[in-house]
Amino acid sequence: MTPAGPVDPPRAPGRLGEAIPAADLLTYLAALERWAADRRAELDRLDTASRQTDKPEAFTSDVVLAMTMWQAIRGRLDRLVEVWDSGRADAVAREQMSQLIWGRLDAGQGSALVSLVEAVTLCDAMLDQLRDRLAFDPGAADEAARLRAVRAAIVRCEDLAADDEARARVGALRAREQGISTQAARGADVGGPLGELEVEVATTERDLIVDVSQRRTLARQRSDAEALRDALEDREPTLHALAERCRREVVDPPNLAVPDVSRLGDVPPTRSEVDAFVERLRTVQRAFDAVADAYGRPLRERAELRYRLEGLRAAADANGRSASPTVRSGYDEAREAVERTPCDVVLARFYVEQYEFLTRDVPAHGPKGATR
Known part of the structure; x- marks a missing residue:
């Protein structure tokens, strides 16, 4: 099938549910803008051509359907541009944009059944078929040329058919084409049946294109889901180990359960x-992120308190405060609190802050301004 215009459809970046890199999004949005402008101009040209035929009403439904699909794409593109916010989209916004690209559209006329990526493919298919119908209108071409076009379209449908139902549908079209060809060879007037067949072949090809696109999208989504599930399963033992360590080393640890990924089962088959x-x-x-943060926070704070305590001790040695028995006692208290297992992090923080107060430089001036 030839492209609907000189501008190729853009290749969608990333995958559903991930924060797509900003550079990829910028390239995609620019390409989609060009594609949308080109296809709109093509739609207007085909609409004008259809109204100049002998039977413009025969093309009205196809033109309206193509324009509806284009408008749904345009609306989703406008939403993408809004979320993009001139490049200020953060990771959360870029993840939302992946959902807008790979998630389903929210318009009518069947576009709600497809994603933006699939809608672009479907819109191009509609334009191709509309152009073919206009080019092979009875007033513009003879029956032999129209039959050749129908045969070529049926071959494409046979290549696209992926299951028994689709193959049976295409087989019925092939049988009708052969019957019409036989009648035409005998000199019969096949203009009416041929016109009906052209419409049905175009509709079937469009439906099969959507079906193939949806199958590919589903396969990709299932693969992504399996990868995410495997990554979570690999992460689960680490979180169990972290939780056990926190319960062992910290007083009053959090009480959060680590979810069992295996209970979700296998990736289902339907979209x-x-x-x-x-x-x-x-x-x-x-939930994993919450568990990791909850159990990791007291362990990190304990490590930070250890580092902070040693830094304060070095400062006390430098300013001479470590010679004071009170300061040394404060250090011993803080050290014992930090090193005790299980560690009371709240109490350890108090002793470290107390030691920090004790290690401050002694004021340079005494009462009434007398120097020491």
């Missing part, structure tokens, strides 16, 4: 189920 499965995986991922 709606995959969407729900990915959302559950994202929920588990957020």
Whole structure:
């Protein structure tokens, strides 16, 4: 199938649910803007051409459907530009943009069943078929040329058919084409049946293009879901080890459970189920982040208190405060609190802050301004 115009459809970056790199998004948005402008001009040209035919009403539904699909794409593009915010989109916004690119559209006329990526492919297919119908209108070409075009379209449909139902549908079209060809060879008037067949072949090809695109998208989403599930399963033992260490080394540790990824099961086969499965995986991922932060925070603070205490001791040695018995006692208290296992982090923080106060430089002036 020839492209609908000189501007090729853009290649969508990233995948659903990930923060797409800003450079990739910028390239994609610019390419999609060019594509949208080119296809709009093509739509206007085809609309004008259809109204100049002998039977413009025969093309009205196809033109309206193509324009509706283009408008749905334009609306999603405008939303992408809004979230992009002239390049100020952060990681959360760029993840939202991945959902806008790979998630389903929210317009009518069937566009809600496809993603933006699939809608671009479908819109191009609609334009190709509309152009073919206009080019092979009975007033513009003879029956032999129209039959050749139908045969070529059926061959493309046969290549696209991926299951028994689709192959049966294409087989029925092939049988009708052969019957019409036989009648035409005998000199019969096949203008009416041929016109009906052209419409059905174009519709079938469009449906098969959407089906193939959806299958590819589903396969990609299932692969992404499997990769995310495997990554979470690999992370789970680390979180269990972190939780055990925190319970062993810290007084009053958090009381959070580590989710069991295996309970989610395998990646489901259908698109709606995959969407729900990915959302559950994202929920588990957020829970993992919360668990890692909750159990890691007291351990990190304990390590920071150790480092801080040794830094304060070095400062006390430098300014001479370490010679004071009170300061040495404060250090011993803080050191014991930090090193005790399990460690009371709150108490250790208090003793370290107390030691920090004790190690401050002694004021240079005494009462009434007398120097020491």
